[in-house]
Amino acid sequence: MLEPLQVCASMQRFDISLKALIVGSAELFLSHMSAEQPARWIDIQLLNMESRQVDLLGETPSGELIQIEFQSSNDTEMLRRMAEYSWAIYRREGRFPRQTVVYIGKEPMKINFEIEGPDQWFRYGLVDMRDLDGDELIEKGGTGDSILAVLARLRDNRAAVRKIVERIAALDPQPREEALRILTVLSGLRKLENVVTEEIARMPLIIDIMQNEILGPEFRRGLEQGIEEGREEGRREGELAILTRLLEKRFGPLPVWAQQSLAARSAGQLEELTLAMDDAASLKDLLK
Numbered sequence: 001m002l003e004p005l006q007v008c009a010s011m012q013r014f015d016i017s018l019k020a021l022i023v024g025s026a027e028l029f030l031s032h033m034s035a036e037q038p039a040r041w042i043d044i045q046l047l048n049m050e051s052r053q054v055d056l057l058g059e060t061p062s063g064e065l066i067q068i069e070f071q072s073s074n075d076t077e078m079l080r081r082m083a084e085y086s087w088a089i090y091r092r093e094g095r096f097p098r099q100t101v102v103y104i105g106k107e108p109m110k111i112n113f114e115i116e117g118p119d120q121w122f123r124y125g126l127v128d129m130r131d132l133d134g135d136e137l138i139e140k141g142g143t144g145d146s147i148l149a150v151l152a153r154l155r156d157n158r159a160a161v162r163k164i165v166e167r168i169a170a171l172d173p174q175p176r177e178e179a180l181r182i183l184t185v186l187s188g189l190r191k192l193e194n195v196v197t198e199e200i201a202r203m204p205l206i207i208d209i210m211q212n213e214i215l216g217p218e219f220r221r222g223l224e225q226g227i228e229e230g231r232e233e234g235r236r237e238g239e240l241a242i243l244t245r246l247l248e249k250r251f252g253p254l255p256v257w258a259q260q261s262l263a264a265r266s267a268g269q270l271e272e273l274t275l276a277m278d279d280a281a282s283l284k285d286l287l288k
Contacts, residue, residue: 018070019056021144028141029148033068033100036060065097072105079112082124100125104151104189138163147183158195165199243274251283261287
């Protein structure tokens with residue numbers, strides 16, 4: 001099993017969960033991203049790019065670099081960011097990576113992935129997670145694949161979640177608790193957190209843990225935290241999308257600094273900005 005890629009503490013919790021799953025037990029998912037599985041993962045901090053860190057950067061046995069980025073919103077700056085990532089990695093590693101953006105958002109995917117100039121051409125791979133067969137990930141993949149399936153296309157949400165929970169229930173206590181926490185976080189991106197909690201409650205082994213005087217309270221807190229994180233991230237995405245549209249209607253296309261400022265704020269902060277927008281004379285006045 002590959003060691004998890006070291007990630008900065010400021011990353012969104014569900015992003016961290018996704019990366020931990022993929023480098024640990026999601027080989028079937030990775031096969032959709034690249035013909036070769038990465039043999040090692042590279043921890044790379046692009047210091048000259050506003051301290052950005054790529055989500056996943058791996059190297060295959062044949063020496064090809066594979067970069068995977070997760071995106072939960074239709075970021076208008078994604079094309080520029082991926083181009084900058086490409087050159088920054090080239091400067092650092094001496095090779096261009098094969099790049100793929102995996103869209104995991106709730107809204108229909110509307111992300112530019114290609115640009116052409118007089119003597120230039122750039123593009124990256126773009127995958128909507130809902131285009132992947134979630135049932136195949138569950139049936140043929142590892143534990144990480146099956147958890148990622150909650151974000152993919154499913155024929156029957158409840159039946160799929162039940163299979164995922166049953167697989168997780170077979171794990172040892174510590175990885176089982178972490179896997180359930182990750183599942184509840186990711187399920188919030190598809191509004192399946194209630195289905196997940198109901199199916200978890202059906203599993204006798206997990207019920208035994210929840211009733212244990214020592215383990216039960218901590219386990220329940222972990223699940224509740226995961227559910228709340230999923231709900232909060234979904235709420236934040238909605239607030240961000242609404243506020244972005246309102247600001248663009250009033251002030252025109254948002255500059256990069258404004259997009260970055262908005263992306264760093266919580267759902268509550270975005271809601272406060274929406275209420276304060278009418279009284280702001282400028283973007284700088286609003287986002288100061």
